[in-house]
Structures are given as C-alpha cells and as structure tokens.
Amino acid sequence: MQGFLRNDGRKGIRNVTLVVFLVECAHHVARQITARFAPQEVQLIGFPGCYPSEYAQMMLERLCTHPNVGAVVLVSLGCEGFNKLALGDLVAASGRPVEIVTIQGAGGTRASIEAGVGLVETMREELGDTPRVEMDVSDLVVGTICGGSDGASGLTSSPAIGRAFDRLVAQDAICIFEETGELIGCETHMAARAVTPELGRALAASVAKAAEYYATLGYPSFAPGNADGGLTTIEEKSMGAYAKSGRSQIAGLIKPGDVPPNGGLYLLDVVPDGEVRFGFPNIVDTAEIVELIACGAHLTLFSTGRGSVVGSAISPVIKVCSNSATYRRMADDMDINAGRILDGEATLDDVGAEIEQLTVAVAEGRTTCSEELGHTEFILTYKSFEPIGPACLPTAATGWRSDIRDRQEEPS
C-alpha cells in the first residue's frame, strides 16, 4: 500500500482538508464552507465551547496533525476562549497548509464563507503534490469500538475483531481498544496479559476508576435485562466487549491524544480523571471514535448488532455486523457480515481474516460503506485528564514520541 508522507514521518491513508470551528458560533460558517466540497475530501470538525479547555485544545492539535489530514482551515468567531494562534502555529510547524478565518474581522457570515471556500480550493490544489511513499501494515494504527450491540455481538463481531487484531498485532501494527467502563470484571485477565506487572496494575486501576465514575453517575454495569439475554455474570458481559482486544499481550495504557510509540496492543482509558465534572465519560460512540483518532487511528473497526450507521471525519470506519438479519436489512451500511458464524457458514478465524483483509484494502484507498454514504460524524466536548503514569508504556524504548514523554509523570 501507499501512504501520504507527513513531516513527522507518519503516513496517512487519506488526505483530507479539515474545516474546524473553534466555537459553536462559528459552526454555521464552517459547515457552509465544507458543504461546497465532497465529503470524502473536505470535512467538518470543531469544538463548541466558548470557555477554554486544555483537553479540547490538545485534541484539536492531535486531530489537525493526524496523518490522514493534509490541510486545515480554522474558523473563529473572534471572541471565543480557544487559543487559535497556538493551534495555527502548531499545524503550520507540522508542514501543513493552515489558515485562520475570523468571522468578526472578515466582515461577517457571507464574507467568511467565501474566504474559507477560496482557501480550501487553494489548499486542495497544493494537496495534489503530497508525496506518496510505501506503507506497510506495521505503519497502521487501528482502533476498535462497539455500539448498538445485541446478543450476538459478543459471539461473532467482537471476537472476530479480536482475531483481526491478533493478525494485525503479529505484523507489528498498533491496535487500540477502549471503554474501560465496559471491562468491569476483566481486570485480572487483562492484568495477566500486560507486558509488566506494573502495567497490569495500571490497567486494573483504570477499570476501577471507570467503575467508580459510572457508580457516581448512577449507572450500574450489569442490568437485569442482561440475564434475560443469556448473560450470567458481569464478567461474562464484559468479556463480550473485551473480546475485541483479541489475545495478544497488552503493551501499554494510553489516554486520549497519546500516540502509541510502537507496534502492539494498547488500552485507551477514556474515563476522565478526578471528580466527576462534565458528565458522562463519552456521550455517544462518536466521542470514542474521535479519541481513538486523536491517538493516531487510521481507521476504526466498529462492532454492531442492532445496526449503527456512523462513519467519522478524518478516519474511515469499518462496520462489522453481528447477525445476518441486520446485515441484510442495512446492507448499504454494513461492511462485514459476522452473522455468517451464526449461520454455520464461517468460523471466527474466517471472519477475522476477512476483517484484516478489508482493513488493508481500506488503507489502500477502498472506500467503506459509511464513506460511500458521506458519513463524517464528529463530536468533541469538555473533559479533563491527568497524564499517564510511569508504568503505562514499558515498551517505549524505541520510537518514543516526545509529545508522549512530555505528558508522562516522572517516576517518584
């Protein structure tokens, strides 16, 4: 496969131009600019809040310098709290074309839309010159999530994604699973898979943090309805989601925005640190996809049973459907039918291999169902995190990224 080479050495599988609103008041202008172009080429992201947020600032920095991104137009109202100059400077330093449209200075809505459209047109021409280089599976960062799960998800789509992860990790790709709130009961199993005992304790602690966070919000993990569906214990329920991680050793624990240093399997801790401040850890599946992308994910494997339709800005989403009925009913939206396992037509290993092959094909440029349909969902809200602890990246001796090191705590 061939990738788009970026100045930091990372390689992208897409070459999108982002239009970024820096406060909700600039959303309409940014949307109107984006609407003039094809959704696979120019995409809308942004942060709605007026008050500054370290998390949102960091997230937009990571997203605007993601390897799938070629150019960036920032759209500001003018009086919001977001530090647009710091973001613009950082994107410029990454070698990407970047411009800021400030609505109050540009003369209002109409003038800002026209200015933005002109900037995007110029950038699109420049992007034609982006160097293409050989890219290997070991250059790929792949995330996984589940949403709209059903009784079959834990039997077919999730473990099949786990099989695909095993194959990708064996080729030195970076694979990331997440949602510690759905891993309650898997702590001891997960800790035993960690490359060091210290990392094992950190993994278990991240799940304990999630359990406490959800308890504070008043949402227990195991509901009576789960037993009606055949699930016997909290461990079993969590294992269904955890199965997406496969069987590889766990190389590290990261938080949103941390790009893993080298190939292997990583857990992304998406639950905020400290007291509950901004509500739910993630209000919807898309928030988790966005955090995976901020960790460098080139694409996301999405396990669904009842049938999610979402795609994403920046990085393609591959939908793996747990059952044939949903697959047939929503054929335009589903990339892989893991329901064939229930029908006795395929094994978990067969579907795992199929997911791996499609992952490579999408990296080579094949469009996913959600890309074909123009899905470019995005959401970013207020959260807050402490840096990862010193035990979290024990394998980071080589390829250690400075932006991660800067965020790590010194061992005490």
Next chain:
Amino acid sequence: MSANPASTSDDRLLLLDGQDNVLAITRAVRAGETLLIEGASATVDRGAGIGFKVARHAIKAGDPIVKYGAVIGVATADIAGGHLVHTHNVESRYLPSTEAVARGTGKDSTD
C-alpha cells in the same frame, strides 16, 4: 487453534475458545432435545435461545466457568454436559476492586 466447534458438534453451538467448558447457543434449542457435543450425545435440560450457553462436558460444583478462555464465574452445582449454564447454577466471583491484582492472586486459572 480453530474456534469452530468440532464438526462432530451440533451446528447451533459455538466454541469461542479451546479452553472453554461452555458452548454458546447460536440458534434456539428445546428442553429434552438431544445435542451432539464433540461426538457425544447430551440432553438439553432447559430450552434457551441465542446468547445462552450449555456445558461442553460435565462440570463440578466449585469449578470455574470458562468462556472466551477466561473465567466468567463459578459453578454452584454439578452441571451435566449439554445442560444450561446460567444464573441458577453459576455465581460471579468478581471482586469490585483491584485488590486481587495487587495481591498477586489475580492469575486466571486458564493462563
């Protein structure tokens, strides 16, 4: 390792991991039905649909229940092969803390 039940098992049963002592039900089974499990006949004691599970072979009270290659609970009664494995004969052994890991007792018996 193949994750498919041996071809000598009923095609409505799915083995998720070679270490498992339960099989997931992928299409409904009825009470009293005879199922082929890895070459042996077993009688289903309770009807159940997709997402439920039956014992792959005889399980003794106190034995861990293993699914996905991981312990998901402990048997509270002897369970015959083919019998339903659910809340009536299994209980959670989950400790809602990281103490098990911190004490070094967190090794799963299957690892």
